[in-house]
Amino acid sequence: xxxxxxxxxxVTALLAEGRLALRTGxxxxxxxxxxxxxxxxxxxxxxxxxxxxxxxxxxxxxxxERSGGVRYLFRPQVRFxxxxxxxxxxxxxxxxxxxxxxxxxxxxxxxxxHYLVLHAALVAKGDRALLLPGAPGSGKxxxxxxxxxxxxxxxxxxxALFDPATAEVVAVPRAVGLKNRSIEVIRHFxxxxxxxxxxxxxxxxxxAHMAVPEGQEEGGAPARVRWIVFPAFTEGAEEQIExxxxxxTMLELIEHAFNYSVLGERGFNLLGRVVQEAEGFRCTYxxxxxxxxxMEALAAK
Amino acid sequence: MxxxxxxxAWQGVSSDALCWLELGDEVLVYHSGSGxxxxxxxxxxxxxxxxxxxxxxxxxxxxxxADRPGIPxxxxxxxxxxxxxxxxxxxxxxxxxxxx
Numbered sequence: 001x002x003x004x005x006x007x008x009x010x011v012t013a014l015l016a017e018g019r020l021a022l023r024t025g026x027x028x029x030x031x032x033x034x035x036x037x038x039x040x041x042x043x044x045x046x047x048x049x050x051x052x053x054x055x056x057x058x059x060x061x062x063x064x065e066r067s068g069g070v071r072y073l074f075r076p077q078v079r080f081x082x083x084x085x086x087x088x089x090x091x092x093x094x095x096x097x098x099x100x101x102x103x104x105x106x107x108x109x110x111x112x113x114h115y116l117v118l119h120a121a122l123v124a125k126g127d128r129a130l131l132l133p134g135a136p137g138s139g140k141x142x143x144x145x146x147x148x149x150x151x152x153x154x155x156x157x158x159x160a161l162f163d164p165a166t167a168e169v170v171a172v173p174r175a176v177g178l179k180n181r182s183i184e185v186i187r188h189f190x191x192x193x194x195x196x197x198x199x200x201x202x203x204x205x206x207x208a209h210m211a212v213p214e215g216q217e218e219g220g221a222p223a224r225v226r227w228i229v230f231p232a233f234t235e236g237a238e239e240q241i242e243x244x245x246x247x248x249t250m251l252e253l254i255e256h257a258f259n260y261s262v263l264g265e266r267g268f269n270l271l272g273r274v275v276q277e278a279e280g281f282r283c284t285y286x287x288x289x290x291x292x293x294x295m296e297a298l299a300a301k
Numbered sequence: 302m303x304x305x306x307x308x309x310a311w312q313g314v315s316s317d318a319l320c321w322l323e324l325g326d327e328v329l330v331y332h333s334g335s336g337x338x339x340x341x342x343x344x345x346x347x348x349x350x351x352x353x354x355x356x357x358x359x360x361x362x363x364x365x366x367a368d369r370p371g372i373p374x375x376x377x378x379x380x381x382x383x384x385x386x387x388x389x390x391x392x393x394x395x396x397x398x399x400x401x
Contacts, residue, residue, distance in 0.1 A: 247327035247340050254338055261336045265320050268331035268338060272322040 004047040012039040014053060021058050023050040025161070025172035025219045027112070029104055030058035033096075035078060037197075038064055041097035045175040045196050045211040050218070060107045064096055082107055095199045098207045101177060105158050108172065109258040115161040115170070116267050117258040122155035122169055122225075123147045125299045129169050129223040131160055131278070132231055133256040136204070139233030139285070142182040145210050146292050149190035154216050155223070159258075163222065164266050167273045171219030175209035183208045189288055227298055228253070228280045237286035241294060249280030310400040311362070311386050313353030314393070321346075335393050344372055345385060349394060352386075356398045359383055 003011065003022075014020035018032030022042065031038070060082060067077040067090045077090035080103040087106060091099050109117050120133035121144035130152070134140035144157040155169060157176040162169055178186055178195070183206065186193055194211035228249055229241075244252070250271050254260050260267045281298075285291035313319075320331040328346035331338045341349065344366075351357060351365055359382055366372055389395040 245327060246324040247322075247329050250322075250324070250329060251338065251340055264336065265331060265333060268320050268322070268329075272324075272329070275324070 001051055001053070002047070003042055003049055003051050006043075006051070008039060008043050011043050012036070015039050015042070018061075018063070019054050021052045021055045022046060023052065024104070024174050025156075025170055027060065027108060027172065028052065028055060028058045029107070030055065030061045031063070031100070032061075033064040033100075035064055035066065035093070035096045037093075037096040038100055041100070041196060041209075045194070045209055046217075048212070048214055048217045049173075060104070060111070062100070062103055062107065064100055064103075066093060091202070095202050095207075097196065097209070098177075098199045098202055101175060101209060104174070108159055108161075112161065113259050113262050114164075116164060116260065116263055116270050118160040118162070118253060119158065119256045119258060120160040121157045122160040122171075123152035124155060124169075124171075124223040125152060127221060127223045128226040128299065129155065130227045130229060130295060130299070131169075131225045132229055133160075133253060134231050137233070139182075139231045141177055141179070142185060142233070142288065143231050143285075143291060143295075145176045145178060145182070145186045145193070146189050146288050147295060148176065148213055148216075149186070149193055150292060150296070153220060153223075154212055155219070162270055162274065164263065164270045166222070167270055167277070168222035168224055170222050173212045173216055173219045175211055178208050178210055180205040185288060186210060225274055225278045227295075228275070228278045229295070229298075230280075230282045231291070232282065232284045234284055234286055237284050239283070239285045239287065239290045239294060241281050241283045244280035244282050246275040246280060249278075250275045308358060308400065309397045310356035310358045311352045311389075311395050312356040312398045313349055313351075313389075313395045316353050319349075319353065321350075332392075332394060337392065339392065339394070347372060348382065348385060349389060352389075352395055356400060358400055359386070 016034045021028045021030040063081040076093040078093050078096040079086050079090040080099050121140040132140040141157040148154045154173050155171040196209045198206050198208045200206045318333045322329045328341045
């Protein structure tokens with residue numbers, strides 16, 4: 001069943017009872033929340049994703065609840081729970097949907113140790129994937145959103161999941177997080193992109209999420225990473241791309257890994273295989289259209 | 302008295318604790334004891350491999366390296382080797398022992 005098979009009333013009721021689970025790639029998130037922004041966000045940005053009602057098993061049970069106390073009236077807040085645990089401080093209620101997105105990322109990054117998880121955007125052409133590792137502000141999500149709007153397959157804008165057995169990457173197609181100027185940049189770059197409401201004054205500034213393009217919600221087959229590009233957005237910069245040696249590429253990937261130390265030698269062998277199969281580059285850019293063309297050219301070689 | 306002057310030997314960690322990956326003229330080594338991954342050039346990698354095989358004094362290490370193909374003699378400076386061993390020691394990759 002897809003989210004769009006349910007009315008917003010049904011989604012709201014099922015979420016309030018904690019009976020609805022969202023499938024994203026290999027993970028099933030059972031979500032409980034009575035906050036209207038959560039049901040609105042899911043119906044708008046995850047309309048074509050698979051959902052299950054009362055599944056016998058879910059990977060994660062998450063809840064978003066309004067905080068109690070006096071704040072409830074004056075400065076309403078939302079808190080995120082994994083099972084009965086609250087890993088984060090509460091946020092303003094207006095950031096509820098963004099908190100769900102961040103919370104789901106946190107669940108995967110901190111618990112899915114059967115994968116090597118990298119902080120990176122990931123897109124693909126067929127079975128050949130482009131990995132975009134980067135710190136916040138590097139422009140990886142913006143570039144990822146732009147490439148997806150030009151027909152690249154979305155794996156994730158935040159988490160690259162490598163299967164240690166095969167060295168393949170698996171897709172976790174979720175709404176792409178856009179921050180601050182990127183929101184307008186993508187609206188201008190792809191006017192047809194479906195972008196949700198903007199949450200302002202978050203820890204990351206203004207945040208909005210772009211829906212997964214239609215037809216990509218299931219994620220599709222795994223892929224192998226063929227290009228590793230470390231993006232660095234600099235306002236007004238000339239586009240520049242230079243190769244990075246496999247060893248240095250690997251060291252940088254380790255820096256971007258959430259659970260390399262958990263996997264130990266398996267993680268080392270896995271990343272070794274990845275960098276030997278891929279070409280590594282560092283790419284400075286100031287103009288989105290230019291860098292998108294560069295990535296297209298890389299894939300066409 | 303420094304290790305280099307005292308005639309003490311350098312012993313690398315057990316080979317089982319290291320995992321190697323050669324990528325062109327750069328070498329990565331994963332140390333399971335610390336969980337760290339180190340990037341080495343070929344000379345440093347040769348040095349670490351030798352002292353992981355058995356304890357070696359700096360003099361013996363220099364002689365063994367000189368016999369190896371592909372390592373220019375001008376890179377076998379005693380003080381640089383001593384500095385390299387100290388860096389390895391700080392990283393937990395080698396320790397000082399009495400020579401056999």
